[in-house]
Amino acid sequence: MLLIFLLSACTDARRLANSEQDDTTDTLVVGGREAYLKSAFYGLDDEIPSLASLFSCNGVGGGDGMPVVFSLEVALESLQAGDFRVTLDDDSIGAIKCVTPAPASDQGELRTILLLGDLGSIYNQPFEVEIVGNILSLDGRRNFLGSNVRVTRLKQGPEIIHADIVPEVQWELGKQASIFPFGGGSGCPPSTQQVIRVTWTGGITKFGGGEVDQTEQSAYRILVEGDDGQLMRIEPFAMGDLGDGDNNHKLCLDTRSRPLGVEFPEGLVTDPREDFNPATSIELP
DSSP, rough: OOOHHEEEEEHHHHHHHHHOOOOOOOOOOOOOTOOOOEEEEEEBBOOOOTHHHSSSSSTTSEEEEEEESSSOOOOGGGOOGGGGGEETTSSBBBBEEEOOOOOOOSSTTTEEEEEEEOOOOSSSSEEEEEEEEBBBBBSSSBHHHHHHEEEEEEOOOEEEEEEEEOOOOOOOOOOHHHHSSSSOOOOOTTTTOOOEEEEEESSOBBBSSSOOOHHHHOOEEEEEEETTSEEEEEOEEEESSSOOOOEEEEEEEESSSSSEEEOOOOSOOTTTOOOOOOOOOOOOO
């Protein structure tokens, strides 16, 4: 039974991946100021696990990995590997074999797309990612064509790049995480009053690869404004979106006070290369 469930989960994840080298999205939708790339994070050089082929595309094991974060969630049906161009330090072009939202494929997370392939090396690193095909926002109203962003270098640690207040329909209170390192993270506790999603430039864990716990939960600080206008910093009483190996955390709050921003200190979480995070903060929209 477990094997059948694993095969089913892998099949579902592979359906999200795309290896087409041509842009097949025919559209009249043009860009917009809201449609841009927020980050591209050169996370792994020749270290993608062989098992990645189970939930992405064949032949990506042993290659490079680069999560790219968009300003808006993207429509996956408009996504092809050929929509991206990676330029290296020497002006050569990286070879993108596959793109996938996995493991960041929960509801509300479709702004992170993982590029897999031969994307450079520590000696000739990727310099820029550009969108050269039609990639549409989830609502179909914006086009990311022409967007570009500088790539975060290999030895730099992960940072918070996006935060939003999660709509109540996406809270998934009491949800259990997938038993596999992909396929869906945990939900907040039933007593939650408010949820903030923070998106990092790349996947994050404790040093050594373990899932974050009370130590990291207590390190998050949320700036909130009370009904009387007073500002204070609080910590989440719980965390969600754990157990799925992606670059998102849900910060579960036990207050209805208006959240204004999120802070996290340096040196507590690492990317898959074990590079520690710098001190990082972000304002909420």
